[in-house]
Amino acid sequence: MQIDLHTHSTASDGTQPPADVIRCAAEAGLDVVALTDHDTTVGWPEAAEAAERHGIALVRGTEVSCQTETGISVHLLSYLQDPDHEGLNEVMERARTSRLTRARRMTELIGQDHPITWEMVQEHVADGATVGRPHLADTLVTAGVVADRTEAFDTILHPRSGYYVRHYAPDPVTAVRLVRAAGGVPVMAHPMAAVRGRVVGTEVLKAMIDAGLAGLEIAHRDNSEAGRAQLSELAAQHDLIVTGSSDYHGAGKPNQLGENLTSIHSLRRIESEAGGATPVLR
Structure with missing residues (x-):
């Protein structure tokens, strides 16, 4: 099997x-x-x-x-x-709602230095989908800022970058x-x-x-x-x-x-x- x-x-x-x-x-x-x-x-x-x-x-x-x-x-x-x-x-x-708020804020921060907008991010999100950093990564690829998702996560979307914003998520024990x-x-x-x-x-x-x-x-x-x-x-x-x-x-x-x-x-x-x-x- x-x-x-x-x-x-x-x-x-x-x-x-x-x-x-x-x-x-x-x-x-x-x-x-x-x-x-x-x-x-x-x-x-x-x-x-x-x-x-x-x-x-x-x-x-x-x-x-x-x-x-x-x-x-x-x-x-x-x-x-x-x-x-x-x-x-x-x-x-609650996690999905927080992801949406986080994605909007990260887009605003990234957009100050790179040519992306919230409208561009939305083009990569299917109807009803949970918005996340991968959609921002795809937007950065489309805009020619990075070569692929991996580069996006290793640089601009990395938790230690100046663009990262935390979002709500439950404690794992909960x-x-x-x-x-x-x-x-x-x-x-x-x-x-x-x-x-x-x-x-x-x-x-x-x-x-x-x-x-x-x-x-x-x-x-x-x-x-x-x-x-x-x-x-x-x-x-x-x-x-x-x-x-x-x-x-x-x-x-x-x-x-x-x-x-x-x-x-x-x-x-x-x-x-x-x-x-x-x-x-x-």
Whole structure:
């Protein structure tokens, strides 16, 4: 079984509509794929219809944006949660609203030095999508300021640049509890991705585990080899689910569908821990 449990569409910061992500997953030989857009479930219906059409199983999910008190970004994958859960939806809606405000302010700051406007940014955002830094990156590419998203994130959009603005995101421990309350299965995305910036220490990871964290995304291109070894040891100690994923964004990142995979055993564990409101679509 070829299982990839982390992909993004134009519902957040991917470059392909949900249906195209599913089509590409089927063409890549995947048997199971998860759609996990940032802080939204808006892409689920389109993905579900495409999954049935292309004969591929779909795990419906979300990547919940979190942040520690010290400002370290944490991404929490939520699988098979109830899309109508009030508590989780309120937090994600607040995060989306904050992202919009942040994007506007960053555009204003960048626009003082580079030829971009809010109208230009909006051209890169699909209807109903969560606005984020990737859309600013695409605008900078279109304006000829940078060559690609990677350069944009390494320079102008970097947290240590003078243009960066923080946005609201729930504490990761709170987010874990909310995902569990919604019947979902919380798995921490790329926990040791130091190439993205600071990562949380063991103390935060253990607090998330105590709150109900179900698993760790270990096989991910941004986790270092040393980090993977540390995470594997932690997963064994606490009997956590181990996953592997591509974190596919279409043309937005070099990540390719199926470049890292999840075992059928881990998928079965995710299914068994889910609350039942949102089953895997086969």
